[in-house]
Amino acid sequence: MTHPTDKRDPGTPPGDASLSEVALITALSREFGAPPAAVVLGIGDDCAALALDGPDYLLLTVDTLVEGVHFDLAYTSLDQLGWKSLAVNVSDIAAMGGEPRYALLSLGWPPDRDRCLALQFAAGLARAAREYGVAVIGGDTVAAPEGLVITVTLTGQVPAARMLRRAGARPGDLIFVTGPLGEAAAGLEILRRGAKLAPDLQEPLIAAHLTPRPHLAAGRLLAREALATALIDTSDGVATDLYHVCRASGVGALIPAAAVPVSPRVQAAAPALGVSALNLALTGGEDYLLLFTAAPEMAARLDQAFARAGLAQPLPLGRIVPGDRVLLSTPAGDVDISGRGYDHFRLDLTAEDL
Numbered sequence: 001m002t003h004p005t006d007k008r009d010p011g012t013p014p015g016d017a018s019l020s021e022v023a024l025i026t027a028l029s030r031e032f033g034a035p036p037a038a039v040v041l042g043i044g045d046d047c048a049a050l051a052l053d054g055p056d057y058l059l060l061t062v063d064t065l066v067e068g069v070h071f072d073l074a075y076t077s078l079d080q081l082g083w084k085s086l087a088v089n090v091s092d093i094a095a096m097g098g099e100p101r102y103a104l105l106s107l108g109w110p111p112d113r114d115r116c117l118a119l120q121f122a123a124g125l126a127r128a129a130r131e132y133g134v135a136v137i138g139g140d141t142v143a144a145p146e147g148l149v150i151t152v153t154l155t156g157q158v159p160a161a162r163m164l165r166r167a168g169a170r171p172g173d174l175i176f177v178t179g180p181l182g183e184a185a186a187g188l189e190i191l192r193r194g195a196k197l198a199p200d201l202q203e204p205l206i207a208a209h210l211t212p213r214p215h216l217a218a219g220r221l222l223a224r225e226a227l228a229t230a231l232i233d234t235s236d237g238v239a240t241d242l243y244h245v246c247r248a249s250g251v252g253a254l255i256p257a258a259a260v261p262v263s264p265r266v267q268a269a270a271p272a273l274g275v276s277a278l279n280l281a282l283t284g285g286e287d288y289l290l291l292f293t294a295a296p297e298m299a300a301r302l303d304q305a306f307a308r309a310g311l312a313q314p315l316p317l318g319r320i321v322p323g324d325r326v327l328l329s330t331p332a333g334d335v336d337i338s339g340r341g342y343d344h345f346r347l348d349l350t351a352e353d354l
C-alpha cells in the first residue's frame, strides 16, 4: 500500500484528479494502442463495432451505475434500478441503429445488505430484458463494501451497411430529437427536493428519470431506411451529446433558442422547482432519446416513415453548420453551449434572455 507521502516511482505520471473525462479516455485509449483490423469502431462512439463473419456488425457496450453517484436508493426501488441498468445500455445499441442481443451482469453487493433484495433488482432487469429482446447469459457477483455497483455489458447487432455513428453530419443537415427534452432532469429535481407537484405532472417526469424507455424502434427505423447521417442517444444533455456529434463529424451546430423542443411537462414544472426549463432541456442528462442529423430533403420522408411505424414525429432542434461549436442563437446573440451538460457548469439563461 502506498502512503500519500511516499516518493513516487519516476515512471508514474504526476497525480491529477482534475483530468477531464475526455482527456482521461484519450490517455487510456493511447495506452491500449491501435485496435486490430476487425474493429470497425473503437473507443469514442456509443458502442464498439466489430466485423466478424456474416453481414452484421457485432456491437458491444458497457455501463456502470454506482450507488451515491448515479442513484440513491431513497429515490429508486431496486426493481426500477434493475430496469434502468439494462435500459441505458439498450439506448447505446439504439444509438447505432442496432438490435440488442445478450447481456452480462456484474453485481457488486454490499456485504451487510440482505441478499434476497437482489432478486427485486433482477426482476426489474429481467422485465427490461423481455421488453427489448435481450437474453441475460452470465456475469459475476462480488462484495462492494461502499455501496451497490452495477455493471451491464450488452451486445447487439446491426447490418454492416446500415450502422449509424456519431460521425457523418454535414453542414446543412437538420438536427432532430425523438422526443421532448428535459423530462428526466426535471424528474430528478423533483426527487432531490422532495417536491410535491400535481400527480399527473410529476409522475411521468419521475418515471422518465427512474425507468427510461430507450427509443430502440426509432433507431432501427433510421438505420434500416437510411434516413439519418449521424446518430447518438441523449445521455448527458443535448448540449453535450450534440457536441459529441459535431466533434466526430468535424462540424458545428446552431440551435435557435426559441425552437428548442422543451417538454411541456418540464415547462409546467419548472416554475415550482425554481429552475429554467430551457436549462433542463439543454443540459439535463438521462433523457435517453435519440438525437440525429438528416439531409434537409429527407424531412418529408422522415415524417412519413415515423408515422408509418407508429412513432411520434421527430422534433427539429436546429441545423448543422460549418465550424466546431454548438451555438444557441438568442435575440441577445449566439451563446456557445458546446459540451455543457449534466456534470458541467449550467447555462445561466432565463426566459427573459430569449
Ligand SMILES: [Mg+2]
Binding pocket: 046, 091, 092, 095, 232, 233, 234, 235
Ligand atoms: Mg450513448
